[in-house]
Amino acid sequence: MTPLARLLQPAGSCRPRLRRFADDLGLTIIVCAWFAVLITLVNGKTYQLYDQMVYSIAIGVIALAILDGVRLTVLNDPARRRRWLLPFAVLLVATAPFAHFCGIVIGSLILGNPIPDLSSYPSRGDKGMILFALLAIALMALMILNRERVERIKLERGEARARAETIERQALQAQLRLLQAQIEPHMLFNTLANLQGLIAIDPQQASRMLDHLIQYLRATLSATRAETTTLAQEFEAAEAYLGLMAIRMGARLSYRCTLPPDLRGARLPAMLLQPLVENAIIHGLEPKIDGGTVTVEASARAGLLDICVSDTGLGLPETPAPAKGSGVGVTTTRERLHVLYGARAALTLLPAQPHGVLARLTLPLETA
Amino acid sequence: MNPTPPIRALIAEDEPILAATLAATLRRVWPDLEIAGTAPNGVAAVQQALDLRPDILFLDIKMPGQTGLEAAQELAERWDGPRPFPQVVFVTAYDDYAVQAFEQAAVDYVMKPVGDARLARTVERLQARLAPAAAPDGGLAQLVEQMRALLPPAAPAAERLTVIRAAVGNTVRMIPVEDVAYFQALDKYVNVAAGSGDALIRLSLKDLLPQLDPDQFRQISRGAIVNLRCVTSATRDEAGKLTLHLRDRPDLLRVSPLFAHLFRQM
Numbered sequence: 001m002t003p004l005a006r007l008l009q010p011a012g013s014c015r016p017r018l019r020r021f022a023d024d025l026g027l028t029i030i031v032c033a034w035f036a037v038l039i040t041l042v043n044g045k046t047y048q049l050y051d052q053m054v055y056s057i058a059i060g061v062i063a064l065a066i067l068d069g070v071r072l073t074v075l076n077d078p079a080r081r082r083r084w085l086l087p088f089a090v091l092l093v094a095t096a097p098f099a100h101f102c103g104i105v106i107g108s109l110i111l112g113n114p115i116p117d118l119s120s121y122p123s124r125g126d127k128g129m130i131l132f133a134l135l136a137i138a139l140m141a142l143m144i145l146n147r148e149r150v151e152r153i154k155l156e157r158g159e160a161r162a163r164a165e166t167i168e169r170q171a172l173q174a175q176l177r178l179l180q181a182q183i184e185p186h187m188l189f190n191t192l193a194n195l196q197g198l199i200a201i202d203p204q205q206a207s208r209m210l211d212h213l214i215q216y217l218r219a220t221l222s223a224t225r226a227e228t229t230t231l232a233q234e235f236e237a238a239e240a241y242l243g244l245m246a247i248r249m250g251a252r253l254s255y256r257c258t259l260p261p262d263l264r265g266a267r268l269p270a271m272l273l274q275p276l277v278e279n280a281i282i283h284g285l286e287p288k289i290d291g292g293t294v295t296v297e298a299s300a301r302a303g304l305l306d307i308c309v310s311d312t313g314l315g316l317p318e319t320p321a322p323a324k325g326s327g328v329g330v331t332t333t334r335e336r337l338h339v340l341y342g343a344r345a346a347l348t349l350l351p352a353q354p355h356g357v358l359a360r361l362t363l364p365l366e367t368a
Numbered sequence: 369m370n371p372t373p374p375i376r377a378l379i380a381e382d383e384p385i386l387a388a389t390l391a392a393t394l395r396r397v398w399p400d401l402e403i404a405g406t407a408p409n410g411v412a413a414v415q416q417a418l419d420l421r422p423d424i425l426f427l428d429i430k431m432p433g434q435t436g437l438e439a440a441q442e443l444a445e446r447w448d449g450p451r452p453f454p455q456v457v458f459v460t461a462y463d464d465y466a467v468q469a470f471e472q473a474a475v476d477y478v479m480k481p482v483g484d485a486r487l488a489r490t491v492e493r494l495q496a497r498l499a500p501a502a503a504p505d506g507g508l509a510q511l512v513e514q515m516r517a518l519l520p521p522a523a524p525a526a527e528r529l530t531v532i533r534a535a536v537g538n539t540v541r542m543i544p545v546e547d548v549a550y551f552q553a554l555d556k557y558v559n560v561a562a563g564s565g566d567a568l569i570r571l572s573l574k575d576l577l578p579q580l581d582p583d584q585f586r587q588i589s590r591g592a593i594v595n596l597r598c599v600t601s602a603t604r605d606e607a608g609k610l611t612l613h614l615r616d617r618p619d620l621l622r623v624s625p626l627f628a629h630l631f632r633q634m
Binding site (some may be wrong): 190194196286289359 | 382392411433462574
């Protein structure tokens with residue numbers, strides 16, 4: 001077991017001690033009843049079955065109370081267990097005659113039989129029964145210990161599996177997030193080329209563009225680390241990107257972002273909105289001669305958050321084989337939504353009127 | 369008084385700032401160059417090139433309408449008249465594939481952002497090629513070489529088509545591929561010209577090409593794929609344009625300069 005796993009394991013054991021004792025008690029009573037049946041079958045006195053059962057269970061319960069009591073209190077700490085192995089074995093041997101005598105006393109009280117005298121104990125017949133009780137108690141102890149060991153192994157295995165699943169899911173989420181936070185080199189170099197040109201032509205506009213670029217890069221890079229962000233931050237990143245593209249594309253691009261003030265604090269996974277905005281530009285408006293408009297809107301309804309990105313661009317491709325890039329962005333977004341929310345979130349792509357694409361992102365509304 | 373007319377350039381670039389920047393850089397490193405115009409997309413680039421007949425064409429690769437590569441190809445097919453085909457310089461920001469192809473083609477390309485020093489080297493090359501002593505019509509020959517390296521290599525053999533299924537009214541006609549004389553692009557469709565009659569299929573030439581046997585079917589222009597077994601002869605007119613004659617069909621097919629090498633004598 002790794003140190004990490006040891007840390008993650010709950011202290012002591014999985015279940016409360018009383019509960020464990022109750023489980024052991026149940027097992028003991030069942031086993032004692034079987035021993036009673038065995039004894040009556042061996043000595044042939046089947047009419048004594050009820051008496052035998054009462055004695056047997058009384059002995060078993062007393063032995064259990066002593067041994068399991070010690071085990072669950074003193075020996076509950078795994079570190080002590082090894083050192084106490086020998087004293088425990090001694091205690092077990094000593095318990096046998098004690099439990100046998102007390103069991104017979106209590107059994108006699110219950111059944112109304114004469115209580116045996118301590119001075120005449122142990123009689124000859126008792127010695128065999130004490131040995132038998134010792135064997136039975138040792139057997140019981142082994143059964144209980146073994147059962148707990150099996151349970152512990154099962155539990156550890158289940159925990160390990162759950163941990164592996166968690167790690168796997170986190171890795172997948174991180175991978176998908178990274179995939180979405182990638183900066184396309186073409187976009188970056190074209191932007192830098194624009195900046196270089198603007199510095200000579202229009203330094204003020206260059207400074208504005210640099211502001212947008214810094215904001216865009218900050219949002220994209222921080223998304224590779226943070227898992228969630230606020231809608232306000234996502235909108236700022238989208239506006240930075242659109243501002244950048246509007247300078248680059250000139251009159252060909254106009255855009256509008258609408259975020260209701262009460263949704264500014266809504267939490268959502270990082271870099272979920274950005275790829276949709278980038279798709280609208282890269283696949284919708286950049287390849288279109290006349291360009292067009294991108295609209296980003298957020299709204300809430302019945303515990304759900306709706307984010308719509310629409311463009312007046314070229315529209316969805318007629319052939320199902322998507323152009324390079326568009327499929328990846330949409331598929332990755334859908335995978336992320338599935339990993340994070342299961343069936344509670346969706347991304348739908350619809351043809352917009354009169355032309356273009358409407359991408360609608362629906363996810364549970366979470367406010368901080 | 370200038371004894372020779374000025375050398376003129378056309379810039380095709382969709383991003384206005386980049387177009388202005390390239391023009392400004394050119395003015396710095398080549399003050400005598402006249403910038404005849406700037407085209408904002410691939411379609412306008414071809415039209416303006418045909419109208420302005422520049423000596424040099426700076427073509428951005430990624431443009432709306434059509435790419436710089438497609439524009440060059442179309443221009444090569446439509447270029448006519450006495451003026452030599454322009455020298456083409458491709459411009460790109462970042463594109464793994466294109467950059468690799470450019471490096472293989474020993475012709476010029478520039479990367480954005482274009483620095484003065486880099487552009488000055490390009491200008492030197494252009495000036496050498498445009499010098500009166502240079503071979504006439506080097507532009508087109510050079511473009512053909514350049515484009516051949518740039519055009520995507522034949523796609524790995526896709527599943528070969530044996531029969532073309534073309535809907536004609538309510539029935540689907542099954543046309544064996546070897547019966548097809550040529551495929552011609554018509555807007556969103558492809559016309560299948562077969563011995564048994566023509567039919568339309570809804571598939572682009574680009575998607576169709578890899579599914580055809582390259583020994584039998586060859587692309588001859590942006591808009592046509594011909595069955596080589598149906599070609600009887602190729603004639604060259606005074607302007608150097610190549611036309612194909614087909615067996616049992618009156619149709620004539622124009623061959624783009626880019627593919628003229630397929631029909632050169634042995």
